Amino acid sequence: MSTFAVILPAAGKSTRFGGAGRKKPFIYLNGRPVWVRAVEPFRARNDVQQIVVVVSESDFDWFRETFEAQLKTLQVSVVVGGAERMNSVENALKTVSDETDFVAVHDAARPLINSEVIDRVFQKAMEEDAAIPGVRISSTVKRVAESSIVETVDRSNLWAAQTPQTFRSSVLLDAYQKRGDNLATDEAQLVERNGRTVHVVEGDPLNLKITTREDLFLAEAILKHDSALSASSQPPPFIDRAPGS
Numbered sequence: 001m002s003t004f005a006v007i008l009p010a011a012g013k014s015t016r017f018g019g020a021g022r023k024k025p026f027i028y029l030n031g032r033p034v035w036v037r038a039v040e041p042f043r044a045r046n047d048v049q050q051i052v053v054v055v056s057e058s059d060f061d062w063f064r065e066t067f068e069a070q071l072k073t074l075q076v077s078v079v080v081g082g083a084e085r086m087n088s089v090e091n092a093l094k095t096v097s098d099e100t101d102f103v104a105v106h107d108a109a110r111p112l113i114n115s116e117v118i119d120r121v122f123q124k125a126m127e128e129d130a131a132i133p134g135v136r137i138s139s140t141v142k143r144v145a146e147s148s149i150v151e152t153v154d155r156s157n158l159w160a161a162q163t164p165q166t167f168r169s170s171v172l173l174d175a176y177q178k179r180g181d182n183l184a185t186d187e188a189q190l191v192e193r194n195g196r197t198v199h200v201v202e203g204d205p206l207n208l209k210i211t212t213r214e215d216l217f218l219a220e221a222i223l224k225h226d227s228a229l230s231a232s233s234q235p236p237p238f239i240d241r242a243p244g245s
């Protein structure tokens, strides 16, 4: 069986989330911390051998003390992050066992990841060495400058990248070793720049990244809807029923 290490970057400043309160990975979402929800689907897998959460230096002691029980139960190690997401992932990569076949990087701010998406990405990565989940862009895309449209972008081949972004360990390590000072907003970009093909599999529109407070409200609504669905044996009225059902 191939083995996977999962890195969950949670060392950002949550600037776009705003407010003086907790940073978004540490906020409770319907009773459980966002980062815990992001970790759980990976911890449930037999092929995941190592899970590393990355937090900022200023959060490190507080995080380990506050979430001591969850860290022990979930068997998660904690690493100090860096100024940029790339630095945070790089720090975690240094702690990944040499025996690990694949590394997956999943935003700790994506708490609604499900096992079906993970299965698809992990399977594709095992077949092709590099894979990410994505969802097709469904709105018309405009390039805007000074509040005016300068271009309508052809959206037919545009996808929004998600996580977990998953790579054969050597492929990701090589991309990071050769990145120099180049920054990127996701690991796929580093691997692409290093001349490797990165494959895209169907993600999930509900695998949202909690960036703003509105995203948190959306995530809460999704979880409330799911729990209502699972509590009721009947599909919701808006789902078409087969004739005569």
Ligand SMILES: Nc1ccn([C@@H]2O[C@H](COP(=O)(O)OP(=O)(O)OP(=O)(O)O)[C@@H](O)[C@H]2O)c(=O)n1
Residues within 6 Å of the ligand: 008, 009, 010, 011, 012, 013, 014, 015, 016, 017, 025, 054, 081, 082, 083, 084, 085, 086, 088, 089, 107, 108, 109, 110, 209, 210, 211
């Ligand atoms: N230096 C950084 C920056 C980001 N992240 C993590 O990468 C994920 C995706 O980043 P983003 O959603 O942009 O989080 P923030 O950087 O905190 O958001 P903002 O840009 O609004 O400050 C988050 O889980 C964030 O904690 C990280 O580990 N280290």
Ligand SMILES: C[C@](O)(CO)[C@H](O)COP(=O)(O)O
Residues within 6 Å of the ligand: 085, 107, 160, 161, 162, 163, 185, 186, 187, 209, 211
């Ligand atoms: C990795 C990512 O979630 C893919 O869409 C995204 O690039 C993270 O961006 P952020 O600005 O670090 O949230």
